[in-house]
Amino acid sequence: METSTGLDKPYIEQGATSSHPSLLIVQELKNLSRPILILRRKKTLLYQGDTFQGLYIVQSGMLKQTLQCKNDNEQLTHFFLPEDIIGLDAIGEGFYSGTVIAIETSGLLHIPFRRIEEFPDLQTSHMQLLRCLSRAMSLEHSRMWQMISQPADVRLACFFAAMSRNFFARGYSPYSFRLAMSRQEMADYLCMAVETLSRLISRFQRQGILTARGHEYCIVDPDALASIAARSK
Amino acid sequence: METSTGLDKPYIEQGATSSHPSLLIVQELKNLSRPILILRRKKTLLYQGDTFQGLYIVQSGMLKQTLQCKNDNEQLTHFFLPEDIIGLDAIGEGFYSGTVIAIETSGLLHIPFRRIEEFPDLQTSHMQLLRCLSRAMSLEHSRMWQMISQPADVRLACFFAAMSRNFFARGYSPYSFRLAMSRQEMADYLCMAVETLSRLISRFQRQGILTARGHEYCIVDPDALASIAARSK
DNA sequence: CGAAAATTTGACGTGATTCAAACGCAGTGG
């Protein structure tokens, strides 16, 4: 039996979410949404190649996006947290670029539209959408570049630091949280073998930087974590 | 003394360029362009962090885009060929995300505008711009993912195959062309050490796949090249 | 022509993957 130390206890009542990059458009989109959609763990929201049917906004839970290559290997490209938008990368091409699956029971808002022309109030919001896209591109780029240039321990430290910031920004404790993804999924996201990830988590625990029991993670020494994340190759 | 076997001899008179993804918007943008801009080899077109002053369309020559990290290392993110658009990734943020330098004397068209609102005929063209951005994001993503997941020889083979296709699509020979970039720049682009690149080119020549004399490259055995490019890890 | 830069080649070290095996944990059925 697990005691959820993270997601169930709001750390700051509210307010911190204003720093989320796409908040404005989120607010705008929410006004158009259908009733909330519940997706159980391991259930698929949409498949890679499906024709674009609109965006989704995460309200609770967590999801992953995987990209199936022609080979058998698949790349984990995104974890979606509450207030994240799913499907932005499908607007241009007209079909979803990856399969999205819930890694824990999640609540979603669906903003249905097929073509961008159906998007309401286009004049005032298309600029934001552009910025959103472009920003996503930049973020993705820097993430990938980090995967290429940074050693595995730095990548993992950055991942925990980023998750910590994400939870804090959403009103939860930055030091203790639950990550529903398996080690395999985390390793896929960080572009390393599961064994490497396991070894690194063991090492971090030995060094007193964090503790990991199952899916519960506690950051014991944030400064040490940050110093590893900051150190470049 | 070099005999330019590639760029100087149109392979197909015209027509193949219609397959270029951003051709329509290129045509539209060209109507607004100022007189052509000439940039000599190693001259800088714009610096990373400069405020967005508009897009550039390559007419001739080749340029590179590098991304300066806070560390000393710099990542080569793009090579721009004729008809490519420079600066798309700056629209969202308002400043250029990388430094663009000519690697050979290049002709450019400048489409000056500061804010997206000044963009003419916005209603009909913003959709294309969105698609363009999104497509660039997808391309970039798959490229980066390749860097992470594929071994060095596959990456190099893909690079030559892609260059071959690029030259063919632009009306030149796909089997013999000149690449103005240095080995260092090519290695940066492919995320490998110069020495590794040099060894691989030597190996490919030993295997009779291609020949390289200076900056002139001939693809002798396209099938062998393709089979290396196709093979996944 | 001569200096500086670019390219090639070899030797070596290492971080990360792969292979293999042991361990823990949840669910199932006898």
Next chain:
DNA sequence: CCACTGCGTTTGAATCACGTCAAATTTTCG
């Protein structure tokens, strides 16, 4: 209640691709 099974995680040992260092060779360009 306890073996049995399957899955996720951990740990160890061997291997490999690639980067780094260093030196030789070629090319570039004033």
